[in-house]
Amino acid sequence: MSLIYQIPRPALWWLLLAQGAVILPLMQYLPLWLIAVWAVCVGWRIQVVRGVFDAPKVMVKVPLALTMVVALVLSYGKLFALEPLVALLLLAFLLKLLELQSQRDVLLLLLLGFFVASTQLLFSTSIIAFLYAIISFTFLMAAFMALHTATATHSFWHSLKTSSVITLQAIPLALVLFFIMPRIGSLWTVPLSDGNAKTGFSDSMEPGNISQLSKDYSPAFRVDFTDKKAPVQSSLYWRGLSLSSFDGRRWELPFQDRDDNMRYRRIAQEQRKHNYGWQVEFASYRRKDNSPYIDYQVMMEASFQPWLFALTTASVGAKDVLSTPDYLFLSKRPVSQRFLYQARSYPEFKRQGQSLGPSERYQNTLLPSGSNPRATALAQQWREAGDSDRRVIANAMRLFQREFAYSLQDTLLSELNPVDDFLFSRKRGYCEHFASAFVVLMRAADIPARVVLGYQGGQWNEEEKYLLVSQADAHAWAEVWLPEQGWTRVDPTSAVAPERIELGFRDYIQQSSTANEQNGFAELRQSPLLMQLQMQLDAINYSWQSWVLSYDQDQQMIFFQKVLGGQEHWRIVAVLMGASTFMLALLALWLWWRARPEAPAAELVPWLELEKKLAAGGWIREPGETPQQFSSRVSRQRPDLEVLLERYTKMAYTLLYIPIGSDQHQQLLKDLAGLRNSIRL
Amino acid sequence: MSHLVLQQSIAQLGKVVLGKEPQIKLAMACLLAKGHLLIEDLPGMGKTTLAHALAAVLGLQYQRVQFTSDMLPADLLGISVFDAQNSKFDFHPGPIFTQLMLADEINRSTPKTQSALLEAMEEGQVSIEGETRPLPQPFFVLATQNPVHQSGTFPLPESQLDRFLMRISLGYPSAAAERMLLKGINPRSLLKNLQSTMSLQQLADLQDQAQAIHASDHVLDYVQRLIQFSREYEGFSYGISPRGALALISAAKAWALIEGREHLIPEDVQAVMPAVMEHRLRASSHGAAAEALVDIVLNAVDVIQG
Numbered sequence: 001m002s003l004i005y006q007i008p009r010p011a012l013w014w015l016l017l018a019q020g021a022v023i024l025p026l027m028q029y030l031p032l033w034l035i036a037v038w039a040v041c042v043g044w045r046i047q048v049v050r051g052v053f054d055a056p057k058v059m060v061k062v063p064l065a066l067t068m069v070v071a072l073v074l075s076y077g078k079l080f081a082l083e084p085l086v087a088l089l090l091l092a093f094l095l096k097l098l099e100l101q102s103q104r105d106v107l108l109l110l111l112l113g114f115f116v117a118s119t120q121l122l123f124s125t126s127i128i129a130f131l132y133a134i135i136s137f138t139f140l141m142a143a144f145m146a147l148h149t150a151t152a153t154h155s156f157w158h159s160l161k162t163s164s165v166i167t168l169q170a171i172p173l174a175l176v177l178f179f180i181m182p183r184i185g186s187l188w189t190v191p192l193s194d195g196n197a198k199t200g201f202s203d204s205m206e207p208g209n210i211s212q213l214s215k216d217y218s219p220a221f222r223v224d225f226t227d228k229k230a231p232v233q234s235s236l237y238w239r240g241l242s243l244s245s246f247d248g249r250r251w252e253l254p255f256q257d258r259d260d261n262m263r264y265r266r267i268a269q270e271q272r273k274h275n276y277g278w279q280v281e282f283a284s285y286r287r288k289d290n291s292p293y294i295d296y297q298v299m300m301e302a303s304f305q306p307w308l309f310a311l312t313t314a315s316v317g318a319k320d321v322l323s324t325p326d327y328l329f330l331s332k333r334p335v336s337q338r339f340l341y342q343a344r345s346y347p348e349f350k351r352q353g354q355s356l357g358p359s360e361r362y363q364n365t366l367l368p369s370g371s372n373p374r375a376t377a378l379a380q381q382w383r384e385a386g387d388s389d390r391r392v393i394a395n396a397m398r399l400f401q402r403e404f405a406y407s408l409q410d411t412l413l414s415e416l417n418p419v420d421d422f423l424f425s426r427k428r429g430y431c432e433h434f435a436s437a438f439v440v441l442m443r444a445a446d447i448p449a450r451v452v453l454g455y456q457g458g459q460w461n462e463e464e465k466y467l468l469v470s471q472a473d474a475h476a477w478a479e480v481w482l483p484e485q486g487w488t489r490v491d492p493t494s495a496v497a498p499e500r501i502e503l504g505f506r507d508y509i510q511q512s513s514t515a516n517e518q519n520g521f522a523e524l525r526q527s528p529l530l531m532q533l534q535m536q537l538d539a540i541n542y543s544w545q546s547w548v549l550s551y552d553q554d555q556q557m558i559f560f561q562k563v564l565g566g567q568e569h570w571r572i573v574a575v576l577m578g579a580s581t582f583m584l585a586l587l588a589l590w591l592w593w594r595a596r597p598e599a600p601a602a603e604l605v606p607w608l609e610l611e612k613k614l615a616a617g618g619w620i621r622e623p624g625e626t627p628q629q630f631s632s633r634v635s636r637q638r639p640d641l642e643v644l645l646e647r648y649t650k651m652a653y654t655l656l657y658i659p660i661g662s663d664q665h666q667q668l669l670k671d672l673a674g675l676r677n678s679i680r681l
Numbered sequence: 682m683s684h685l686v687l688q689q690s691i692a693q694l695g696k697v698v699l700g701k702e703p704q705i706k707l708a709m710a711c712l713l714a715k716g717h718l719l720i721e722d723l724p725g726m727g728k729t730t731l732a733h734a735l736a737a738v739l740g741l742q743y744q745r746v747q748f749t750s751d752m753l754p755a756d757l758l759g760i761s762v763f764d765a766q767n768s769k770f771d772f773h774p775g776p777i778f779t780q781l782m783l784a785d786e787i788n789r790s791t792p793k794t795q796s797a798l799l800e801a802m803e804e805g806q807v808s809i810e811g812e813t814r815p816l817p818q819p820f821f822v823l824a825t826q827n828p829v830h831q832s833g834t835f836p837l838p839e840s841q842l843d844r845f846l847m848r849i850s851l852g853y854p855s856a857a858a859e860r861m862l863l864k865g866i867n868p869r870s871l872l873k874n875l876q877s878t879m880s881l882q883q884l885a886d887l888q889d890q891a892q893a894i895h896a897s898d899h900v901l902d903y904v905q906r907l908i909q910f911s912r913e914y915e916g917f918s919y920g921i922s923p924r925g926a927l928a929l930i931s932a933a934k935a936w937a938l939i940e941g942r943e944h945l946i947p948e949d950v951q952a953v954m955p956a957v958m959e960h961r962l963r964a965s966s967h968g969a970a971a972e973a974l975v976d977i978v979l980n981a982v983d984v985i986q987g
Binding site for chain 2: 629
């Protein structure tokens, strides 16, 4: 092989560095043994370069590659999903290291590297991932530079310097393309392998599964209120789904609603025939002028669940989203990527003179027979005392308030009759326990009731004016049917720990005196500095999402309309050409500026002026001629000028030895100008 | 004042070396710049007369050494002789222990002897038998050589040529000067009547004054352009060294002093350029004369601006 095709060492080191940079973020999502594969490949490659090992033979390479693919399939159980396919790509990227022979192979590997580095953006689109991708690209470019400047004697870091400059130069172009390139919606969606990808709560509730979320500060969604004012915490009940089926321990959706697709299709079909009664009423309520409402925009993180979140009695504007009979929202497909929707809530909307259908009443008062007997007995006792529905509710709330504690400890209740266990022996628990026990009590007293899952509160970001709702804000509460009011929210947690509702979960942990070591909240406390840092980071991410990631076709059209005054193609082309002309002009200006002729030294100017004047008369100084020689040459032909020229030359020489700016200097300049003017050719 | 002394000296020299004022001035400039002078010419052109006259006018001790092919370094530097009476070695200094030494026909001696001159010329001292002995101050070497192509010569190597600040040649005398010679007026006979025009102290002062001549940036720019051109021009096999550049500046300063100025102008540089540079340049293709080389540089480089 010719020497010039060999891989220069700096290029190889840069390649390995870039490879490391590309692999690193992917390790969050892919099996860790790929690191080991990489280490082996790097080790082998380095030994080959040092001349210790031979390059692997085909007999080694082929079985190795096959084994790796099989290992991949085994560790995922399938091949055709996003993660295994990215892992396969990465594997190819790593194993190719063993095959490097010529510069061409390195080139191929580097190009593959750009592709692999982009795949991390399939998993995360945060600004950090984006910046990291740019850094990876810079490293890959550095390897390119090292490959192509192998003959130059630069230092090792020179490549990185050059590639950084190239990256910086690319930024204006990237910006122009970002704003102007047509935004094509995703042509296909790649399903992430499901399973642990689901975040937040599931579609059922049993003791322990909400309190688990209390440690999870990852964002659930962010809300941008149109009036940009901090809302009242205690009013922020973000309803997600209502559970009305109970088996003695676990709350679930009614049996017929458990398949999301079926449910969606059924509701869609029903709504095609007729609107629900509440919808008709709601529509006319909305048309009234004086109905108070709140406008907001929710940017929801991927939850891989079909339900959306909104404040009470909302209308949501989004495609393929249905309102369900229980005032909730169901999306046609699970929210598998960040999802932005507008919503308007009418908190004071109440239905007039409504009634609960028999099947609904049955569904919402059903308790499994024989379970939780003591709780049932207690409620029936209240009922038999002749109390009204409201008195029964008040009884239950008073019971919680007096004898119960809000706590994260001891959340797993006994398998049998967990509500009895909670009500009569443990007497402490988290929101799901209170909600569950409350609804059981209500149902035992023959009041229709259901559990609602969602989020309560959220953290207001004062700088960016938005509300961050994280998984830790997950909450469960109850809704009871009151004949004159319809479904009414009752939050038993507010009786036990009113501060939780008034402050929001995070501030409750941080500030409240009732949150202490014994109930397990204090250990969740963070240092205020860390919290502030998290808030700031979240604000950056939010800006990133709302300004960059949500720039879609509609936004682009708005942008064109605003900035260009229209959406016609010629405007876009004109801007593109204008922008490029502007940049090239800047570049040209800079190049000209760099190569501009240097101004002659000030002390030479008088002499150059004279030369110019004599040149007009046909006398041109030879390069090697000194002023004296030149002036005497001229004098020979024009004896009349001899005296003048001799004086002038002498004075011009004197000028060289006089400090610039001195009085003498000024005087000389004046004299020289006078002399020059008196020369008549 | 100093100018007057210099004018007198040059006038005195002019009486002995007829019609060679430019060369006399160059020789003076060379001595004022504390450099050594190489005079290259055919035999019988007055080289020795010039050297002798210089020594007489400046009032310097003078020694003349005729270099021959069988000459050894000891003949030049001196030798230790055993004194039987005192039973110790006595050093007998050679002719180099003088203030102005005329090394006549330097290229007739072997390289060994030529190189014995090296240390003396550069350091102002000689090392003999492991002992370093200083030479008198001032110390000038005035060497003459016959044109290289004459038979029986060992051409001086570049390193040694570089140690001479200037190389000049006297050339044939003018018709008027020659007529005087032919009339029988032998200038050599005038030598013994020559009066020294300055003291050693005055000479040292003049040398200091030459050093102190102002050089403006403009002139330094010009010198740097000249040097740069000599290094880049492909007609030369090598450019001018930093030592060559320094030599050019100090020679030009001495020239400016002789011209009666306290500052440097480009004309000074041009005046000394052939003498200083001729022997420091070599054409990359043989055949071109050194004189032409300096002219190439002077004609190509702009005096005013780059």
